[in-house]
Amino acid sequence: MTVTYTSEHFKREARLALDQPNLQRALDRTTTLLQARRAEAYRAFGEFDAARAAGSRIKDHVLRHLDHYLETFEANAEAAGCKVHWARDADEACRITTELCRRAEAKTVTRVKSMLGEEIGLPEALDAAGFERVETDLAEHINQLAGDRPSHIVIPALHKTREEVSDLFERAHPPHRHIDDVAELVESARTTLREKYFAAEVGISGANFLVADNGAVCTVTNEGNAELTMQLPRVQIVTAGIEKLVPSMDHAGVLLRLLARSALGMELTQYTTFLTGAKRPGDRDGPEEMHLVLVDAGRTELLGDELAPILKCIRCAACINHCPVYGQIGGHAYGGVYQGPMGSVLTPAMASLAKSKDLPHACTLNGRCDEVCPVAIPLTGLMRTLRERTWRQHLVDRPTRLGLGLWGAVVRRPALYRPASRLGVRALRLLARGRPALRRLPGGGAWTRSRDFAAPPPGGTFMARYRRGER
Amino acid sequence: MSARAEVLARVRRALGRERADPDVIRAEADGLVGELAAIRPPVGDHDAVERFIAKAASERVAATVERLAAADDLPDRVAAYLAERGLASRLAAALPPALAGLDWSGLTLADAIDPNEAVALSWAEAAVAETGSLVVASSPAAPVLFNFLALHHLAVVRADDVVAYLEDAWQRFAHAPLPRALGLVTGTSGTADIEGQNIKGAHGPRYLHIFVVDRF
Amino acid sequence: MSQNGGGRDVGLFVTCLADAVRPSVGFAALRLLEAAGYRVQVPDAQTCCGQPAYNSGDDATTRDLMAGIVRAFEPFDYVVAPSGSCMGMIKKGGHLFDDDPELASRHAALAARSYELLGFLHDVAGWRPQGRRYDGRVAYHHSCSGLRELGVKAQAERLVTDLAGVDFAPLDHPEICCGFGGTFCVKYPEISTSIVDDKVRDVVATGADTLVGGDLGCLLNIQGRLGRLGHDVKVYHTAELLAGSEVAPLGRDAPS
Numbered sequence: 008m009t010v011t012y013t014s015e016h017f018k019r020e021a022r023l024a025l026d027q028p029n030l031q032r033a034l035d036r037t038t039t040l041l042q043a044r045r046a047e048a049y050r051a052f053g054e055f056d057a058a059r060a061a062g063s064r065i066k067d068h069v070l071r072h073l074d075h076y077l078e079t080f081e082a083n084a085e086a087a088g089c090k091v092h093w094a095r096d097a098d099e100a101c102r103i104t105t106e107l108c109r110r111a112e113a114k115t116v117t118r119v120k121s122m123l124g125e126e127i128g129l130p131e132a133l134d135a136a137g138f139e140r141v142e143t144d145l146a147e148h149i150n151q152l153a154g155d156r157p158s159h160i161v162i163p164a165l166h167k168t169r170e171e172v173s174d175l176f177e178r179a180h181p182p183h184r185h186i187d188d189v190a191e192l193v194e195s196a197r198t199t200l201r202e203k204y205f206a207a208e209v210g211i212s213g214a215n216f217l218v219a220d221n222g223a224v225c226t227v228t229n230e231g232n233a234e235l236t237m238q239l240p241r242v243q244i245v246t247a248g249i250e251k252l253v254p255s256m257d258h259a260g261v262l263l264r265l266l267a268r269s270a271l272g273m274e275l276t277q278y279t280t281f282l283t284g285a286k287r288p289g290d291r292d293g294p295e296e297m298h299l300v301l302v303d304a305g306r307t308e309l310l311g312d313e314l315a316p317i318l319k320c321i322r323c324a325a326c327i328n329h330c331p332v333y334g335q336i337g338g339h340a341y342g343g344v345y346q347g348p349m350g351s352v353l354t355p356a357m358a359s360l361a362k363s364k365d366l367p368h369a370c371t372l373n374g375r376c377d378e379v380c381p382v383a384i385p386l387t388g389l390m391r392t393l394r395e396r397t398w399r400q401h402l403v404d405r406p407t408r409l410g411l412g413l414w415g416a417v418v419r420r421p422a423l424y425r426p427a428s429r430l431g432v433r434a435l436r437l438l439a440r441g442r443p444a445l446r447r448l449p450g451g452g453a454w455t456r457s458r459d460f461a462a463p464p465p466g467g468t469f470m471a472r473y474r475r476g477e478r
Numbered sequence: 479m480s481a482r483a484e485v486l487a488r489v490r491r492a493l494g495r496e497r498a499d500p501d502v503i504r505a506e507a508d509g510l511v512g513e514l515a516a517i518r519p520p521v522g523d524h525d526a527v528e529r530f531i532a533k534a535a536s537e538r539v540a541a542t543v544e545r546l547a548a549a550d551d552l553p554d555r556v557a558a559y560l561a562e563r564g565l566a567s568r569l570a571a572a573l574p575p576a577l578a579g580l581d582w583s584g585l586t587l588a589d590a591i592d593p594n595e596a597v598a599l600s601w602a603e604a605a606v607a608e609t610g611s612l613v614v615a616s617s618p619a620a621p622v623l624f625n626f627l628a629l630h631h632l633a634v635v636r637a638d639d640v641v642a643y644l645e646d647a648w649q650r651f652a653h654a655p656l657p658r659a660l661g662l663v664t665g666t667s668g669t670a671d672i673e674g675q676n677i678k679g680a681h682g683p684r685y686l687h688i689f690v691v692d693r694f
Numbered sequence: 695m696s697q698n699g700g701g702r703d704v705g706l707f708v709t710c711l712a713d714a715v716r717p718s719v720g721f722a723a724l725r726l727l728e729a730a731g732y733r734v735q736v737p738d739a740q741t742c743c744g745q746p747a748y749n750s751g752d753d754a755t756t757r758d759l760m761a762g763i764v765r766a767f768e769p770f771d772y773v774v775a776p777s778g779s780c781m782g783m784i785k786k787g788g789h790l791f792d793d794d795p796e797l798a799s800r801h802a803a804l805a806a807r808s809y810e811l812l813g814f815l816h817d818v819a820g821w822r823p824q825g826r827r828y829d830g831r832v833a834y835h836h837s838c839s840g841l842r843e844l845g846v847k848a849q850a851e852r853l854v855t856d857l858a859g860v861d862f863a864p865l866d867h868p869e870i871c872c873g874f875g876g877t878f879c880v881k882y883p884e885i886s887t888s889i890v891d892d893k894v895r896d897v898v899a900t901g902a903d904t905l906v907g908g909d910l911g912c913l914l915n916i917q918g919r920l921g922r923l924g925h926d927v928k929v930y931h932t933a934e935l936l937a938g939s940e941v942a943p944l945g946r947d948a949p950s
Contacts, residue, residue: 022884037674051519058517065510072503074489087655093481145680146671162671169673193669193677200681205593221656231667231682234626238659249485254507256648261510261517263644273538274519275609278626279662281648287658289618291590303485311492331871335888369882371875371889372749373838391749398751407750407881415747415755418710419762424741428714435715444921444945453880457887458918461715461945469708469717473736478724 014342014354017365024336029168034337037165041328044272045379052268062265063383065258066319069250070310076219076252077301083222088284089297100302101132104211104244107298108138111242113208119226119233120144121213122160122322123248125344126357127304129211141203143232145196152179158338159346161270161324166337200232210236210294214247215321216262217299220255223281224299227266231278243285243294249301250318256281262321265381269323305357313392317352319382324349326376326386332369341366348376348386355393364402367393429471432463514645519608521642526607527690530640533610534688539665540678541610541686545637549694553582556599556632559687560585565630569597572624576694577601577634591623598628602635602663604647605690611664612688613647615657622659631666631683637692698820699731705770706734707763707784709777710742711910712931716944719910722937723776723811730819732772739766743780744787749876757790764801772818773808776933777909778840779876781810786843810840812908812932816849823936827858830928832935833902834864835893835916837909838871850908853936863900867892874915890919898925904943906932917944 024030049055069076081091094100108116116138124130130151133140142151146164150157152175157163164172172192177185180195212233216225224245226233237243253259267273286293309315327333327347338346342363343354351366367390376386397403417427439445439462448455466472479487490496511517521529527545534541544555560567568586591598601620604613612633616622625631641647644662651657667682678684704727712719720736727734744759763784767773775781785805791798815821832854840846847868855862873879873889880886893916897905905920905927907913917929928943942948 018882021882025884025888033673040674054517054519061510061517068506068510071493072498073493074486075498075500075503077486077489087658093485095481095484099481143681144671145669149671164671167672172672189672189675190677192672193680197679197681201593204681223656223660229668229670230680231626232680234622234659234661235681238622238626249489254504255511257511257514257645258507260644260648264518275611275644275662275664277663277665277668279611279664281656281660283656283658285658290616290658291618291621292623293616293658301485303488307485307488307492310489311494331873331889331892332882332885335885368750369878369885371838371871371873371878371886373871373875374842375838375869375871378842391751394749394751395753396751398753403750407877411747411750411752411755415752415758418741419755419758421739421741421762428710432714443942443947444918446922451880453883454918456883457922458890458915459921459945460918461914461921463715464717464941466717469713469720470736470738472717473720474738478721 014363014366017340017342017369020340020342021336021369024340030166030337033165033168034334037162038328038334041271045269045325045328048268048272048274055268058261058265059381059383061261062381063319065253065261066382069252069254070315070318073249073252073310076254077249080217080219080222080252083220084283084299085222087222088287089222089299092298092300094300094302094304097127097302097304100127100246100300100304101129103300104129104246105132105136107242107244108133108136108209111209111296113138113242115139115141115203115207116209116211117141117143117203117207117236117240118210119212119228119236120147120157120163121246122344123213123246123302124211125157127246127302129246141200141207143200143204143236145193145230148196148200149175156339157344159324159327160322166339204235204239207240209242209244210240211244211246212237214245214251215266216253216259217247217251218256218259218281219252221283223283225259225279225281227263227276227279229277234278234280237282238293241294242296243298245297245299246302247299249303249306266321266323269325269379269381309356314352314356314389316384317349317356317389319384320349320353321382323381325379325381329375329379331371331373331375348390352386352389352393360393360396360400361402364397367397425470428468432468435463436465514643518643521607526642527637527640529607530605530610531690533607536610539610541665541688543688543690545690545692547692549577549580549691552577552634552689552691553580553584555689557584559632560597565597569599569632570595570624570628571599572601572620573599574601574619591621591627593627595628597630597632598624599632599634600624602633602639604639604641604650605635606641606644606647606662608643609662609664611662614661614663615651616659617657625661625663626667626682629679629683630685630687632687632689633663634689634691636694637690640690699727701731701733702771703769704732704734704772704774705767706736707740707743707767707773707775707780708736709775709780709910711914712776715914716910716931718939718941719776719931719933722931722933722939723774725937726811726815726821726933727774730815730821732819735770737766743783745779745783745876748783753790756787760784760787760790760801761797764797764804767804768800771807772814773804774811774814776811776931778810778837778844778846779909779911781808782839782843784808810844810846810908812850812853813844813846816853823853823856826936826938828935829859830904831861831863831902832904832906833897833900834862834868835872835905835907835912836868837907837912840908841869846908850932854906854932857935863902865896865900867896872912872916874911876911879915886915887919890915894919894923894925897927902927904928904930906930906935908932913944921945
């Protein structure tokens with residue numbers, strides 16, 4: 008099932024987000040905390056920069072030899088008893104997954120949050136196929152009850168306050184009593200979800216890494232919900248993007264060290280699990296079938312493109328946590344399943360640039376994301392590439408195009424630019440009427456609605472004064 | 479064309495080449511992790527066991543750790559753990575041969591785990607000093623759920639099985655097929671999803687108690 | 695007090711913002727470079743580094759401007775600009791000439807001897823503001839381009855703290871963007887304002903009476919918001935402080 012995420016209303020959604028005090032408080036608190044934790048983890052790991060360079064090279068290497076690793080992984084995973092399926096696009100991936108659920112005669116399907124699942128619209132596809140879908144990640148459980156989309160790839164319910172969660176749980180969790188305390192709220196979810204873990208016929212997760220040389224699927228969580236989701240039901244399904252491969256466990260190790268530190272400032276998440284195949288002879292628990300769906304959904308198109316480095320992303324959210332724009336508007340304004348810098352590259356690259364043309368522009372190009380990315384993706388460079396495409400494809404709005412066109416015609420010609428800038432300065436001086444700053448500027452409301460504009464001093468432009476001999 | 483063939487063809491088209499030589503790829507891959515010392519945190523000179531205990535007991539991992547001189551003491555120490563917390567003297571236990579022969583007569587051991595089991599005892603194949611992680615591996619004697627379901631997770635690891643790094647841990651499984659489920663357990667089931675508050679026991683264990691045993 | 699310049703020639707790239715709204719930044723840069731022992735010229739053929747076009751995706755215009763910069767500044771031993779972002783633009787513009795190897799190599803040669811003013815004074819010229827003073831509690835705003843594209847941070851702070859009379863007031867979040875972002879601030883004014891509000895809070899909380907920085911774009915933005923909110927903080931370009939420019943703070947009347 009293809010869910011079309013669009014970011015056409017970015018500006019409006021962003022403005023709405025700026026006016027939500029609860030969201031603003033949550034964003035401020037969470038991003039500040041995560042930045043501090045990442046900084047602390049960075050300081051404590053003297054080899055971080057070297058590890059980051061190694062992580063980046065590993066991802067580059069895998070992308071360069073992706074066909075080899077896909078085939079190697081498939082052979083090893085199948086040998087270990089995991090059935091591998093391939094999907095060209097989101098629809099095919101959802102079809103394969105829902106068909107597997109149907110064959111398992113599933114009524115209840117438990118799910119571990121996976122960004123790929125969100126991306127391909129798997130939750131919607133499971134709902135449409137009539138399964139009872141249970142999101143087991145606590146934040147996704149909250150979002151499911153609220154009908155919300157994730158607002159952050161690692162902390163999907165960052166936008167929800169305790170009071171909102173409390174209302175949702177009171178309605179949804181027996182015995183429907185009001186709870187204020189966060190620990191008790193978590194306990195209430197534990198009780199409700201525990202039943203579902205045991206009731207489900209199928210458990211679905213994503214993968215953080217696919218290890219080529221032994222066919223293992225690696226998942227990392229703090230909640231331990233992946234372990235229960237993948238071990239209790241009779242059938243286990245993993246959906247994973249084809250870019251998730253790593254050559255071996257040692258390569259996974261390099262990236263694991265980077266992932267948890269970058270995401271949450273931890274050395275390792277609480278539960279890191281490598282799964283190979285279904286229940287073996289003599290095993291007393293585990294699924295009877297393990298399936299893995301390898302999903303392309305636009306990745307091969309990116310692979311041959313200038314934007315290919317975004318395929319290195321390990322979904323740690325460090326770029327999101329350090330993005331000043333995300334820090335103000337949160338995740339929903341981005342309109343897709345991905346947010347912040349990585350989302351501003353991925354959403355236009357994988358969906359439609361025309362429908363998300365704001366995203367690569369809604370960035371100050373401050374470069375903090377480039378600096379914190381654990382696999383050295385040049386995010387601002389990729390956003391700049393997308394901006395260049397919006398310009399070439401005439402997706403930049405007409406007033407901006409005309410304005411820049413006019414400016415370009417003048418600025419290319421110093422002989423024209425000199426008198427034009429002198430004229431401009433004179434106009435600003437007139438408008439300022441002797442005051443040191445302008446409070447309003449015709450045509451400049453976007454600046455002066457919230458900011459003064461310093462008026463130029465008397466005497467004209469630097470170039471004019473310099474030519475007059477002033478030093 | 480099958481989806482598999484088509485995806486692989488797309489990959490090769492994007493990369494602008496046919497198959498590459500696997501030996502060349504392997505050599506390149508090996509080179510990327512050739513100098514691990516430069517890209518992982520130093521574990522330090524002191525004893526890996528001491529380091530593991532300190533890490534596991536640190537604020538982040540938040541396990542409690544007991545070091546036992548001999549395995550014979552284990553049943554008593556488990557009983558003491560339960561008694562100190564006012565828990566019943568019953569627990570689900572997945573015991574390897576090394577532990578099954580101990581005198582467990584003071585406790586009721588269940589070899590299957592109930593959905594609402596309060597306490598489960600499991601065996602860790604190794605422990606990692608670098609991160610304070612337990613390495614748990616599925617096998618007929620070691621069902622997976624004993625590590626993830628009960629509120630109190632008690633785990634036993636041999637001091638000799640404490641290794642310095644993550645790589646050392648999976649190196650131990652390199653000569654046979656990987657266990658079906660190989661887990662690194664670094665603390666308990668936690669969440670910070672509601673207003674960033676760290677709460678333990680989200681789905682599985684709220685408490686992790688580790689026995690590091692010197693002699694069997 | 696001639697220093698290491700040894701009479702070598704610097705072409706000063708004034709920047710369009712300094713040219714139009716803050717000529718004193720250009721004059722301060724000129725005087726500082728001369729004090730450091732360089733011969734400074736201001737080529738007439740300069741206009742803008744091209745960032746508005748580049749950051750909007752208009753590579754054709756940017757390329758023309760960059761080619762003009764290469765031609766205008768090639769005769770000099772060094773190119774120096776009192777702005778991290780303009781200099782960042784000049785240094786990273788090489789890929790615009792992917793189709794023209796000759797211009798590409800000329801650009802690369804120029805980029806290799808192009809510097810942001812404060813980094814140049816500190817690292818290349820080895821200049822220090824000995825004997826100069828500024829009396830005030832001074833906070834420093836680092837532009838993101840200066841910080842991350844050019845690696846200018848400690849050098850700039852060092853120059854300021856070397857001034858007698860400076861009581862340095864570090865920001866809590868010195869590496870966070872002020873929300874200017876060139877055209878960003880007018881394309882997404884509400885988001886930009888919300889970001890600069892954080893910066894203003896940080897500045898005000900330090901108790902600084904003066905804020906300096908090396909990029910006029912950021913300074914216009916922060917001063918514009920400080921002024922609108924009625925905060926009494928004097929804003930100068932770092933070069934003005936170092937050169938002892940006798941000018942009114944940005945957007946403010948000269949103290950009487």
